[in-house]
Amino acid sequence: MHTPTHSPDGWLLEVNNLSCGYGGDSVVKDVSFALSHGDIGCLLGPSGCGKSTILRALAGFLPLNGGEISLLSQAISLPGRTLAPEKRRVGMVFQDYALFPHLTIADNVGFGLRDMSKAEKHQKVAELLEVVHLQDLANNYPHELSGGQQQRVALARALAPEPTLILLDEPFSNLDADLRRRLSLDVRDILKTLGISAILVTHDQQEAFAMCDQVAVLRDGQIQQWDVPYNLYHEPSNRFVAGFVGQGGFVPGKTLGPDTIESELGVIHGNRAYNWSAGTLVDVLIRPDDIVYDADSELRPKVIEKTFAGTSTLYRFRCSEDTEFEALFRSHLDFHLGEHVPVRVEADHLIAFERNV
Numbered sequence: 001m002h003t004p005t006h007s008p009d010g011w012l013l014e015v016n017n018l019s020c021g022y023g024g025d026s027v028v029k030d031v032s033f034a035l036s037h038g039d040i041g042c043l044l045g046p047s048g049c050g051k052s053t054i055l056r057a058l059a060g061f062l063p064l065n066g067g068e069i070s071l072l073s074q075a076i077s078l079p080g081r082t083l084a085p086e087k088r089r090v091g092m093v094f095q096d097y098a099l100f101p102h103l104t105i106a107d108n109v110g111f112g113l114r115d116m117s118k119a120e121k122h123q124k125v126a127e128l129l130e131v132v133h134l135q136d137l138a139n140n141y142p143h144e145l146s147g148g149q150q151q152r153v154a155l156a157r158a159l160a161p162e163p164t165l166i167l168l169d170e171p172f173s174n175l176d177a178d179l180r181r182r183l184s185l186d187v188r189d190i191l192k193t194l195g196i197s198a199i200l201v202t203h204d205q206q207e208a209f210a211m212c213d214q215v216a217v218l219r220d221g222q223i224q225q226w227d228v229p230y231n232l233y234h235e236p237s238n239r240f241v242a243g244f245v246g247q248g249g250f251v252p253g254k255t256l257g258p259d260t261i262e263s264e265l266g267v268i269h270g271n272r273a274y275n276w277s278a279g280t281l282v283d284v285l286i287r288p289d290d291i292v293y294d295a296d297s298e299l300r301p302k303v304i305e306k307t308f309a310g311t312s313t314l315y316r317f318r319c320s321e322d323t324e325f326e327a328l329f330r331s332h333l334d335f336h337l338g339e340h341v342p343v344r345v346e347a348d349h350l351i352a353f354e355r356n357v
């Protein structure tokens with residue numbers, strides 16, 4: 001499952017049929033994915049799905065029960081053989097920054113630099129502090145920095161030994177939403193500028209989408225889909241991915257033809273053909289951006305919830321007990337609870353799953 005196709009330059013990281021866990025049990029089962037040089041990958045999924053466990057196996061902290069991890073075509077983990085963490089050229093950035101409180105920022109960044117003259121080390125640290133925009137704080141101590149600044153120090157420290165791969169374990173989760181968004185873009189820029197590949201662990205889908213080239217959606221220790229963010233959103237491979245990624249929900253429908261579904265929202269035409277016979281009962285994925293306001297529409301569902309969010313408002317509409325859906329409108333379209341609003345479906349990407357399957 002998810003066996004990667006081969007990259008022309010060879011993969012930077014290959015994970016094949018990885019199984020690992022604790023006390024002999026595998027909480028991660030048969031996981032396969034591959035990352036190209038310079039790409040940022042993400043492990044995304046709900047709490048307890050095994051994201052950190054995979055990261056620990058990549059770092060060399062956890063032996064494998066099955067499968068193989070290769071970095072630059074060299075096997076670094078196999079059952080019974082785990083290359084030590086310090087020998088695999090993999091850097092880590094943790095959620096809690098893990099900086100040394102008694103060392104200056106410059107000394108924190110230079111901590112892992114061995115076999116270098118004092119002058120070389122000074123030069124390397126200065127370069128890295130510039131990359132993370134902290135050159136003016138070289139002589140400060142961690143407690144004098146904000147959370148976002150501390151996390152950039154942690155990144156510079158992980159980058160210092162020039163690792164092949166950086167592992168980022170929920171690196172922004174201690175920061176407020178705005179800083180999180182800015183820092184995730186900053187970190188992406190830094191990694192892209194340096195051409196360093198990374199794997200990010202997060203349960204925040206927006207962060208995954210903003211920062212990563214490829215994303216694995218995990219559930220119960222298994223990859224549900226490994227894909228680019230656009231496809232995860234518009235072409236989810238199963239009901240779990242469809243529900244986990246992005247907003248929206250399902251409305252019941254019945255197929256009229258391969259690309260046409262009838263529902264209480266009317267007849268929906270899509271851009272893809274399913275090979276179900278006419279009359280198959282399905283659930284259709286409706287995203288808030290699939291619904292548009294149309295004064296001429298005969299479909300007039302009732303507003304049952306309204307969440308104002310500044311430039312836009314998220315409405316929850318009800319046609320019947322079985323058919324509820326959400327719509328995102330620019331906030332100048334202002335409707336009140338209980339109002340019947342004319343809308344229609346405008347979904348380019350028709351995603352449906354057979355009912356009870």
Ligand SMILES: Nc1ncnc2c1ncn2[C@@H]1O[C@H](COP(=O)(O)OP(=O)(O)OP(=O)(O)O)[C@@H](O)[C@H]1O
Nearest residue numbers: 022023027045046047048049050051052053054203
């Ligand atoms: N040291 C451990 N010993 C035994 N079981 C563990 C250990 N660490 C994690 N687990 C179990 O392994 C499963 C996967 O945990 P993991 O930490 O990988 O999940 P996660 O997706 O990173 O979750 P979160 O987002 O909450 O950090 C969970 O059921 C967890 O209870």
